[in-house]
Amino acid sequence: MDKGISATIAKSTKRHIAWLEKEIARLDKEYQAVLKDNGALAQRAALYRTVPGVGPLTAATLVARLPELGHWDSKALTSLVGLAPWSRDSGKKRGHRVINDNKECL
Numbered sequence: 475m476d477k478g479i480s481a482t483i484a485k486s487t488k489r490h491i492a493w494l495e496k497e498i499a500r501l502d503k504e505y506q507a508v509l510k511d512n513g514a515l516a517q518r519a520a521l522y523r524t525v526p527g528v529g530p531l532t533a534a535t536l537v538a539r540l541p542e543l544g545h546w547d548s549k550a551l552t553s554l555v556g557l558a559p560w561s562r563d564s565g566k567k568r569g570h571r572v573i574n575d576n577k578e579c580l
Contacts, residue, residue, distance in 0.1 A: 505534045518544070 509516040515537050522533040536543055542551060552558040 502531075505531075505538070509534060509537070 509519055519530070519533040519537045522528050522536050523530065528536075540551075540555070542554060546554070549558065
């Protein structure tokens with residue numbers, strides 16, 4: 475590979491990574507500001523953070539993308555987020571059980 479092209483690609487990649495890091499920091503501040511301004515959302519996020527392995531970003535994502543959490547039963551929630559197996563049955567035919575792969579639910 476030509477060194478000129480490689481250096482150009484490396485420089486471009488470094489610029490893009492720097493931009494991504496700035497964008498992540500901006501979004502981090504934005505979601506923290508939203509939680510700070512809304513006591514109910516902040517309280518829910520704090521509750522989710524008590525679960526081992528749930529950090530601030532996961533808690534904020536759950537608050538923003540899954541408002542049903544805490545209001546729906548576990549079967550409805552697993553179906554909503556695509557974790558419940560769906561049956562493919564018809565009459566006497568018993569089909570395979572599949573997990574819903576709808577990525578737009580979250």
